[in-house]
Amino acid sequence: QVQLQESGPGLVKPSETLSLTCTVSGGSVSSGSYFWSWIRQPPGKGLDWIGYIDYSGSTNYSPSLKSRVTISIDMSKNQFSLKLSSVTAADTAMYYCARRSFLTGSYTACDIWGQGTMVTVSS
Amino acid sequence: DIQMTQSPSSLSASVGDRVTVTCRASQTISRYLNWYQQKSGKAPKLLIHATSTLQSGVPSRFSGSGSGTDFTLTISSLQPEDFATYYCQQSYSTPYTFGQGTRLEIK
Numbered sequence: 001q002v003q004l005q006e007s008g009p010g011l012v013k014p015s016e017t018l019s020l021t022c023t024v025s026g027g028s029v030s031s032g033s034y035f036w037s038w039i040r041q042p043p044g045k046g047l048d049w050i051g052y053i054d055y056s057g058s059t060n061y062s063p064s065l066k067s068r069v070t071i072s073i074d075m076s077k078n079q080f081s082l083k084l085s086s087v088t089a090a091d092t093a094m095y096y097c098a099r100r101s102f103l104t105g106s107y108t109a110c111d112i113w114g115q116g117t118m119v120t121v122s123s
Numbered sequence: 124d125i126q127m128t129q130s131p132s133s134l135s136a137s138v139g140d141r142v143t144v145t146c147r148a149s150q151t152i153s154r155y156l157n158w159y160q161q162k163s164g165k166a167p168k169l170l171i172h173a174t175s176t177l178q179s180g181v182p183s184r185f186s187g188s189g190s191g192t193d194f195t196l197t198i199s200s201l202q203p204e205d206f207a208t209y210y211c212q213q214s215y216s217t218p219y220t221f222g223q224g225t226r227l228e229i230k
Binding site: 046047048049051060062063064096103104105107108109110111113114115116 | 124154155157159161165166167168169172173176178210212214217218219220221222223224
């Protein structure tokens with residue numbers, strides 16, 4: 001079955017760029033049926049949608065993060081990635097990658113999630 | 124952005140109880156509403172999409188209803204494994220916003 005696995009540094013300094021990668025196994029990021037997504041969760045808080053990319057490279061970002069976020073896709077490695085620039089302590093969170101699928105007609109949802117990776121922003 | 128508001132924020136209940144969680148959208152989202160369950164230290168798990176369609180493998184004691192702006196998640200008879208935090212999310216328009224979560228605790 002399809003599995004997602006996040007990877008990247010667990011500690012990032014303030015003002016630097018957070019970089020994470022999600023590796024997809026058991027499926028292909030080049031499939032046209034999915035949106036490859038990033039969601040984060042600050043400690044003890046709720047879920048915060050960051051954005052997604054599709055197989056064509058088309059992206060959609062949260063307006064609150066749009067100026068700092070880049071999501072990219074690497075079909076040769078079957079991965080997609082997140083970069084978040086100029087980080088502050090407020091960006092400390094568990095970061096999840098997820099697959100958003102069309103499940104019933106035009107209805108979509110994140111049906112497969114990675115286990116998450118904790119990123120702390122601190123000097 | 125569409126704001127999603129869940130109530131209650133937390134709920135204490137006993138095994139066997141019937142429980143209802145409410146989610147309200149700040150504007151109409153038709154039936155573009157998903158529910159996720161998150162257990163401590165784990166990634167969220169999709170329970171229900173399109174307001175009322177259960178994911179494969181989700182027990183039938185879970186159900187969802189609603190349309191427009193008001194939605195509910197009902198657990199008909201709580202089981203020990205159901206104690207978790209539940210989130211609604213609208214998939215009507217980006218950004219795909221989540222509710223703040225409802226923490227379901229054992230009484």
